[in-house]
Amino acid sequence: MTFWLDPYTRFKSLTGVDPxxxxxxxxxxTEVAERVTRCFAGSAWLRRRFPARSYVNxxxxxxxxxxxxxxxxxxxxxxxxxxxxxxxxxxxxxxxxLAEPGDGLLGLRLFQAMLHALHAIxxxxxxxxxxxxxxxxxxxxxxxxxxxxxxxxxxxxxxxxAHLERLAASLSPNHLLLAVKEPTSAAVVRQCRxxxxxxxxxxxxxxxxxxxxxxxxxTIQTPx
Amino acid sequence: xxxxxxxxxxxxxxxxxxxxxxKRMQTAITTVEHCLGLWHSFIAAATNHPLHIAVxxxxxxxxxxxxAVSAHLDTDQGHLHLQVPRSLVDEPPSRLAARIxxxxxxxxxxxxxNHPHEQPPAFWVSTQAWQPPADEPEPGxxxxxxxxxxxxxxxxxxxxxxxxxxxERTLDDYLCEQLESPxxxxxxxALTTDTTLSWTLELLNSD
Numbered sequence: 063m064t065f066w067l068d069p070y071t072r073f074k075s076l077t078g079v080d081p082x083x084x085x086x087x088x089x090x091x092t093e094v095a096e097r098v099t100r101c102f103a104g105s106a107w108l109r110r111r112f113p114a115r116s117y118v119n120x121x122x123x124x125x126x127x128x129x130x131x132x133x134x135x136x137x138x139x140x141x142x143x144x145x146x147x148x149x150x151x152x153x154x155x156x157x158x159x160l161a162e163p164g165d166g167l168l169g170l171r172l173f174q175a176m177l178h179a180l181h182a183i184x185x186x187x188x189x190x191x192x193x194x195x196x197x198x199x200x201x202x203x204x205x206x207x208x209x210x211x212x213x214x215x216x217x218x219x220x221x222x223x224a225h226l227e228r229l230a231a232s233l234s235p236n237h238l239l240l241a242v243k244e245p246t247s248a249a250v251v252r253q254c255r256x257x258x259x260x261x262x263x264x265x266x267x268x269x270x271x272x273x274x275x276x277x278x279x280x281t282i283q284t285p286x
Numbered sequence: 287x288x289x290x291x292x293x294x295x296x297x298x299x300x301x302x303x304x305x306x307x308x309k310r311m312q313t314a315i316t317t318v319e320h321c322l323g324l325w326h327s328f329i330a331a332a333t334n335h336p337l338h339i340a341v342x343x344x345x346x347x348x349x350x351x352x353x354a355v356s357a358h359l360d361t362d363q364g365h366l367h368l369q370v371p372r373s374l375v376d377e378p379p380s381r382l383a384a385r386i387x388x389x390x391x392x393x394x395x396x397x398x399x400n401h402p403h404e405q406p407p408a409f410w411v412s413t414q415a416w417q418p419p420a421d422e423p424e425p426g427x428x429x430x431x432x433x434x435x436x437x438x439x440x441x442x443x444x445x446x447x448x449x450x451x452x453x454e455r456t457l458d459d460y461l462c463e464q465l466e467s468p469x470x471x472x473x474x475x476a477l478t479t480d481t482t483l484s485w486t487l488e489l490l491n492s493d
Binding site: 100167210213230241254261277 | 318325327330378380391407408410432434436442465481
């Protein structure tokens with residue numbers, strides 16, 4: 063998934079909207095933009111007219127109007143004629159959306175409003191609409207986060223850290239301890255072996271576990 | 287809470303379509319399903335009145351206007367009927383899917399506005415009281431701070447400031463000579479506690 067859509071929400075003072083509601087719009091629009099980015103092949107779409115790595119910079123402006131409005135602004139971008147451009151637009155949305163409870167409907171309305179803005183950009187720059195992205199094109203992108211569910215508990219390394227402290231306290235003066243978080247890639251395993259061999263000889267290996275985290279450590283005996 | 291699936295798309299009726307068109311149509315529908323799948327939790331949070339989507343492919347209308355996907359929404363019954371003029375099925379499926387999304391998304395919004403969730407959920411973060419981060423991280427070894435591709439190297443010292451200093455200097459020289467000069471790893475931050483010295487090592491790719 064390539065970055066091509068930036069919902070620009072740093073204009074709290076400009077809109078005069080209640081800061082709490084503005085914050086709500088900000089957090090919902092972040093999730094919405096993430097999904098719009100995945101739904102459409104936006105980079106390929108922009109390449110029909112703009113240099114590689116160009117992106118849409120969408121400024122969300124809640125206001126008193128009851129309908130969505132799009133205003134295209136001048137594109138911006140350094141790096142010469144071939145540098146990436148920011149295709150800027152103002153997306154005016156009814157502030158009344160933000161006052162209604164529930165983030166589901168707000169998210170869907172913002173989705174529809176962003177589609178509206180993509181259409182306006184497509185028409186103005188004569189590039190049409192971006193193609194939709196099917197299930198085959200994910201290329202191992204991480205799953206989208208469900209913002210309505212609690213996040214997974216943070217990994218707890220307290221037990222592992224305590225174990226490492228105990229191992230460290232029992233080290234001889236000519237011993238070192240090398241530790242990595244699990245799971246490790248094959249490359250990291252190989253690199254750790256190189257580090258150990260460069261520093262001395264591995265004399266012990268330790269598996270450290272906590273309820274939801276794991277680590278491996280090696281005791282290395284150095285020549286001196 | 288066991289919500290029913292908020293959105294069900296019935297397979298497009300292949301009647302009257304050539305095999306090639308039927309296959310393209312199915313690919314487009316699969317793409318639409320995939321895209322809307324990303325919005326599943328939003329739809330479920332917006333309405334608990336399920337929406338069933340049916341797609342048919344009638345002949346192109348006899349008119350001069352460009353063919354377009356049309357939608358007929360019966361929001362009380364929870365039915366959305368999409369009509370995709372047959373000539374549109376000749377477009378690349380990813381294009382057709384974008385056209386379908388263009389009419390489905392507004393229909394879902396109207397449906398949710400007509401049948402709002404009785405107790406519409408908010409994002410998890412906004413329903414929780416904000417918790418201040420822990421005052422000060424625990425001193426000592428913190429493996430959680432290690433980035434992927436880094437390793438932590440730990441040594442013991444004799445517990446005196448002078449001992450820690452001298453051990454650190456000796457080991458710094460040793461690490462420089464054994465790891466940094468040959469390009470195996472570089473030191474990226476060091477920490478001294480009452481009894482230990484530790485270095486974060488950035489492991490370098492030797493390929």
